[in-house]
Amino acid sequence: MLLTVTPNPAIDRVLIVPGFRHADVCRVITRIDSAGGKGFNVTRVARTLSLPVRACALLGGENGRRIARLAEDEGIDGAWSWIAQGESRICLLITDPEARDHLTINETGPTVNANDWHGFMELVWQQARAATFVAVSGSVPPGVAPQEYVELIRGLSSDAFVCIDTSGPTLAAALDLPLDLLKINMHELSAALGQPITTPDQARAAAVAVLQRGPRRVVVTLGAQGAVAVDAHGAWRAHTPPVEPISPVGSGDAALAGIIAVLHNGGALADALRMGVACGGANTLTVGAGRLNLDDVTRLHAATELEVIS
Numbered sequence: 086m087l088l089t090v091t092p093n094p095a096i097d098r099v100l101i102v103p104g105f106r107h108a109d110v111c112r113v114i115t116r117i118d119s120a121g122g123k124g125f126n127v128t129r130v131a132r133t134l135s136l137p138v139r140a141c142a143l144l145g146g147e148n149g150r151r152i153a154r155l156a157e158d159e160g161i162d163g164a165w166s167w168i169a170q171g172e173s174r175i176c177l178l179i180t181d182p183e184a185r186d187h188l189t190i191n192e193t194g195p196t197v198n199a200n201d202w203h204g205f206m207e208l209v210w211q212q213a214r215a216a217t218f219v220a221v222s223g224s225v226p227p228g229v230a231p232q233e234y235v236e237l238i239r240g241l242s243s244d245a246f247v248c249i250d251t252s253g254p255t256l257a258a259a260l261d262l263p264l265d266l267l268k269i270n271m272h273e274l275s276a277a278l279g280q281p282i283t284t285p286d287q288a289r290a291a292a293v294a295v296l297q298r299g300p301r302r303v304v305v306t307l308g309a310q311g312a313v314a315v316d317a318h319g320a321w322r323a324h325t326p327p328v329e330p331i332s333p334v335g336s337g338d339a340a341l342a343g344i345i346a347v348l349h350n351g352g353a354l355a356d357a358l359r360m361g362v363a364c365g366g367a368n369t370l371t372v373g374a375g376r377l378n379l380d381d382v383t384r385l386h387a388a389t390e391l392e393v394i395s
Contacts, residue, residue, distance in 0.1 A: 092142075093122060094120065099373050100180070128140045149167065169200065172195055174193065223250070235262065238259060261299045271305055367382045
C-alpha cells in the first residue's frame with residue numbers, strides 16, 4: 086500500500102472561465118471543488134493506476150471538514166489529524182479553455198502549533214507501519230520549522246520506501262536524509278542548490294550532486310523537456326512528444342504517482358521514469374490536478390522516448 090502525506094492540504098477550486106481577462110467582468114461556466122494539496126493529487130492518480138493507497142492529511146475547521154467530505158465523495162481512503170484552531174486553505178485555479186491558459190492563486194494555510202504537529206506526526210507514523218511506500222508531498226503550514234519536517238521523515242518506519250516532494254527551506258533541510266526517492270522540479274532544485282538548471286544535462290549534474298548527499302534516487306521534472314532520473318546504477322532522461330496542454334497544474338504529482346506505481350510493482354527506475362513522464366503529460370490534457378485519463382497515459386507511454394544519459 087502507498088500512504089500519501091499532505092501536511093498542508095487545501096480545497097482545490099477550479100473555475101472554468103472562457104475568455105478570462107484581467108480587469109474585466111468574467112463569467113464562470115463551471116466550478117470544480119476537490120480535496121487538494123500535492124498528496125491528494127498523487128492519491129488520485131495512484132487510484133487511477135489501480136495502486137492501493139491511503140491519504141493522510143492535517144485538516145482544520147470547516148474547510149478541513151469539506152476536504153474530508155470531498156475525499157470521501159471520491160472514494161479516497163483517508164486518515165485525518167485536526168488542528169485546534171484555524172481553517173485549511175483554499176487554492177484557486179482559473180482556467181481559460183479557449184486560450185489554454187491558467188492562473189493559480191494559493192493561500193498559505195493555517196498556523197499550526199507544536200501539539201497539532203506532534204499529533205499529525207504520530208498519526209502518520211502509525212499509518213505508515215501498514216504501508217510499503219510513503220510519499221510526503223508539498224509544503225508545510227506556517228508554524229512548522231524545517232527541522233520538524235525532518236523529524237517527521239526520520240520517524241517513518243525503516244521498512245517503508247520513503248519519497249518526498251517539497252521545496253524551499255523544507256527541501257534544503259531534507260537533502261541530506263537517506264531518502265529512497267527525492268522527486269523535485271528543476272526550479273525547486275535550482276533554488277535549493279543556488280545554480281541555474283534549465284537543461285537535461287544541468288538537471289543530471291545537479292541530481293548526481295544531490296545523490297551524493299543522501300537520497301538513493303533523484304528524479305528532476307523538466308516540464309515540456311520531460312524528466313531526468315539518477316541512481317547509483319545510471320542516469321536516464323524520458324520525454325513525450327509535444328502535446329497541447331490544457332493545464333499543467335498537478336503534473337509533477339501525476340509523474341510521482343506513475344513512478345511509484347512502477348517501483349511498487351518491482352520495476353526499475355528507468356521504467357518508472359517513463360511511466361512518470363507519461364502520467365505527467367496526460368495530466369496536462371485535463372482540467373483539475375490528478376484527473377488524468379488512462380487512455381492518454383497508455384498513448385503517451387507508448388510514445389515516450391527513454392535514453393541513457395551521461
